[in-house]
Amino acid sequence: MDPSYFTQVGKVLVPTLLTDFGVQIAGWSISAFLQTEKFYDLAGSTSFVLCTFISLYKPWDENSIWADGMSPNALLRAIHPRQIIASGTTVVWAAYLGSFLFSRVLNHGDKRFDKVKKVPGRFLIYWLVQGIWVALTALPVYMTNSIPASVHPDLGLQDYIGIALWGLGFAFQVIANYQKQKWRKEIGRDYKRSFISTGLWSLSRHPNYFGECLLWFGSYLVCSSAFSAALESPAPIMSHWMSRLAVFSPMFVTFLITRVSGIPLLERENDRRLKDVVAYWKYKKATSMFVPTLPRRNVE
Known part of the structure; x- marks a missing residue:
């Protein structure tokens, strides 16, 4: 297999996206059983927060910032200001939108799900599409969090x-x-x-x-801003096809909003x-x- 599939960014993206779709499957299971759409948007915002957290902190990695004995100074050096900005803005947006949509669905419901929420198979498609939305929308954030702070250029x-x-x-x-x-x-x-x-x-x-x-x-x-530095690094941090894929993130959001849903x-x-x-x-x-x-x- 092409070694580019085993770049550091790729290794971080796999558990991040597994978390994303794990949340969707769990949310669908509960919602299909209760025949309700009330948890749909809340699960979406939760996925954004969890995926951002996992891509930044990498809790499975013994060398991550979770490592025992890491001093506060070392902790700060392990996270670049760009990663703090990208992650912080994503969490703020997800928390705002999730609470706003959850409050709205509690008060007014969501007509999109009137028929499908009683048909588990069709209902699942909506949840899987939400998983794709979470994955592609914040993909640049997950990727920049995967790049070591030492590789990031200054702001x-x-x-x-x-x-x-x-x-x-x-x-x-x-x-x-x-x-x-x-x-x-x-x-x-x-x-x-x-x-x-x-x-x-x-x-x-x-x-x-x-x-x-x-x-x-x-x-x-x-x-x-960090992608070029990652591509030029002698270590296999990011593949070229990943950096190209990231540019489709804002285009995907715009296409989805203006042409689809x-x-x-x-x-x-x-x-x-x-x-x-x-x-x-x-x-x-x-x-x-x-x-x-x-x-x-x-x-x-």
């Missing part, structure tokens, strides 16, 4: 740009979700015949999704629910679907 301009993009994207997602929650609470029972068009929602029909895609592009920029589903649902609401169609015509822009004027 530079690319890292700071990535951090800024992540911060902007996270702010967009949090603020947009808050604005929609507040609007929905204020609108009450009229929700099904109305729509939000204020705040960030006046700049984009899906500002929360734009924020999520932007933050993962930022995360990739931070993580990828995010925006298309909501657009179809809103078009159906608001088909007789003239103001909605004017808003849709005047407002960008994804990237925030100033609304077009004089739209009839």
